[in-house]
Amino acid sequence: MSNPVIIEIENLTKTFKHATEPAVNGISFCINRNEVFGLLGPNGAGKTTTISILCGLFPATSGKVLIDGKDLRTELSSVKNMIGIVPQDIALYPTLTARENLAFYGSMYGLYGKDLKDKIETWLKKLGLIDASNRRVSTYSGGMKRRVNLIAGVLHSPAILFLDEPTVGVDVHSRNVIIQHLKEINAAGTTIIYTSHHMEEAQNFCTRVSIIDNGKIITEGTPAELISRNAGSTNLENVFLNLTNRKLRD
Amino acid sequence: MLNKLLATVKKEILLLLRDRVGLSVLFLMPVALILVMTLIQDSAFKSINEKGIPVVFVNNDNDSLGYQIKQGLLSTDLCYVSDSIDGKPANSESAKKAVSEGKFLIGIVIPKGATASIRKNVSAMVSETLNGSDSLQKQTDSVEITILIDPVAKKSFLNAVTSNLREFISEIKTKIMFQTFSEQIAEVIPDKNNTPKNSYQKSQIIRYKEIFASTATEQIVPNAVQHNVPAWTIFAMFFIAIPLSNSILKEKTEGSVFRLHTMPTPYLLLINGKILVYVMVCLIQFLLMLAVGKFLLPQMGLPALVLGNSMMGIFILTMATAFAATGFGVTVGTLATTDHQAAIMGSLSILLLSALGGIWVPSYVMPEVMRNISAFSPLNWSLEGFYKLFLRGGGVEDILPYAIKLMVFFFAMMGISYLANHKKRTI
């Protein structure tokens, strides 16, 4: 617990099968305990790929990852117990209700009984989903699905929380509520790794950000540092556009 | 772990219950298939079953052999025996023609002097034995009885019938031989009171009766119900491969896979939860189909399903079939990359395996090459097992080889899925 660094990434590379270019190309960085770390980058930059490796969805082609001092390659199962994940794509069963989805995922993370029930109840209330909680998820609006998707990742109060664009397609009201609750989770001791295309939100939410493009990290620092380092930029969005050359990505 | 497994099972049951179309495919389709196929095939099986197999009988012998064979045939309801063709008495030529034209499925021709020839053989044998002389040339049984088989029906289950027929005929031949033999002995050794021949003869005759009894039980020809109920139940059980593989693929494509593979829960546990639920589905299907066979079919004027006498055998075989079917579904779901692919892969392979396995057309009707291939289909193992139980009154020991094969198939499928899954995740 003494080590302030919770995630250590060294020379991480991922080249997908049949791909010519690596999706993640030798990145190295550290994430400190209790940080809100933003991984920002244009489409196809390699954000989701990086997060997928960190969660153990698939192995890296090369490089080393230590999570809380544990090597991902050898101690994946104990790492899995520490993390929560809110994937970019909604990972819910459309024909189940919000409650049923959350009960299932909560159980998979080791929750059960009254504890599980109470946690589901609390979170449904927090994110304003109580009324709809017994409806099938397929009948939800996009924003509602996002919120349930979020709860499924935070229900078990993980030590490390990965958020891959958790607020995409969510209206301003919900967005603010979500960020507010995420800040609370963070204050309670959870380290957050977060990706977004919403620069204003990132600037407000993250304690430190890293800008990634073409699988490589271009720059890193607190939002304020990045803004001051880039002459003429008044906010993170300016920095981002300047550094990533304003051209369209795939 | 138990909590997790229960949660998985609950999720799987809910998913299944919400999938109305999938459910109806699982339960209504086999009921419909059983009804339709049984009603269609009933008349076909009936023509054989009620009147019996049409047999033309040409008796050129006109002595005890011909007479006894004819009596034997008349006494079973397996055959419908006729000795005339289109009103004219049959001879070997016209019988051959009639059988080849399909007017009769089987023709039996007893050659002229058959009984006499047997008697002659026996006397020769007797005198040879008693005189100890080798001067007589060795006689062999030269009585040739011809069995004609309809070429179209060839290789059909008639094979089973004709082999029974051959056995029966040779029994009668032997019987006549023994009768002659004992008569001859009686002539040579006139002491009637103290010869072993009486007891010898008696014991032989009794033995014939026993042979008869056992062949009679072997002679059950499956009727439409006895074939179709187990056949389509097995088919339906294997058909769960489609919803099962679909459910695996949905999890992959609906994004859940991200969570499923990053949770602190082994993926195998999730799969095991699925297997448990789908095995239960198979058992329910099986019970439903038994109920259809026992109660619904008789309502429609069809014979009721006869279950045989080993409930334990039925249970073991059903479980093994259920596991084999779910294992197959897991493999399809793992190998396919889209649910579309899984549906096509699943249904085609099941159609193929079921056709090969004798679900549509019983394997004993297949040509020998196909029958040999058929033995590779897990559906065939199951069906053969159910035949043993439902038709031959077999017990646990009779179906055990089939059940073991099905379980081996299940574990092989799980192994393949494990490897494929392992390979796929290293993208």
Ligand SMILES: Nc1ncnc2c1ncn2[C@@H]1O[C@H](COP(=O)(O)OP(=O)(O)OP(=O)(O)O)[C@@H](O)[C@H]1O
């Ligand atoms: N499973 C895969 N197989 C092959 N290539 C992939 C796979 N997943 C991603 N890629 C490629 O890897 C690169 C990085 O993709 P990634 O999803 O990490 O981008 P991202 O930064 O998350 O983008 P976005 O902001 O659009 O979500 C892209 O070029 C993408 O086409």
Ligand SMILES: [Mg+2]
């Ligand atoms: Mg992404």
